[in-house]
């Protein structure tokens with residue numbers, strides 16, 4: 662059984678790394694602040710993950726074709742914003758013209774477009790607060806308690822995938838806890854996980870090592886770290902990386 666407990670020392674170190682990298686504190690960091698004005702994205706599936714469904718990743722592959730999926734966690738899809746939220750005044754709002762999106766979601770969609778695969782969103786059953794500061798505090802508490810939120814989205818037949826592109830935001834120098842829940846739920850032994858992170862100064866922190874510990878039998882490849890505030894300038898880089906690392 663894979664489990665990694667987050668010690669207080671590690672969390673402190675992650676916070677120090679964030680500070681020493683010149684990153685803004687999450688509470689003052691502008692791109693994520695804009696998430697306050699974003700609308701929640703609907704999740705692809707709304708079933709609950711049950712114990713009997715856990716560790717499905719060991720199932721045999723459905724076919725011999727190499728298959729990929731772009732999995733992402735983003736604050737936008739995990740937050741219920743009020744209907745009257747002001748989306749116009751936010752300078753750093755991420756939008757593709759018709760809808761409002763999180764940074765990790767945008768990255769995942771570009772990856773999926775280039776790899777020709779589907780996306781899957783990790784969505785926690787309990788939404789995070791619409792208030793940014795409250796989310797920052799909750800995320801910190803969840804890390805301190807090594808809390809595993811229950812997920813409401815289910816990755817169907819995970820054994821069919823050879824390559825998993827994983828995209829998530831750096832939260833306090835670590836994976837958001839719902840991403841830990843994701844790794845608790847599925848076993849990616851023998852698979853390749855290509856990791857992309859979005860952040861505001863902390864880059865990958867220790868997340869690559871953490872994922873290697875969570876999935877010791879998978880090949881973990883460091884993809885790109887993308888600054889949230891300039892995510893829209895990175896589409897070509899991301900697409901090129903996918904083409905060159907298939």
Ligand SMILES: Cc1cc2nc3c(=O)[nH]c(=O)nc-3n(C[C@H](O)[C@H](O)[C@H](O)COP(=O)(O)O)c2cc1C
Nearest residue numbers: 693735736763764765830831833834861862863889
């Ligand atoms: C709870 C929380 C904690 C964060 N912690 C960090 C951090 O430690 N280092 C960092 O560089 N950025 C941090 N950020 C900023 C996000 O990583 C960044 O804005 C990211 O691009 C957001 O992606 P998203 O729109 O997909 O959620 C944090 C944001 C939140 C909401």
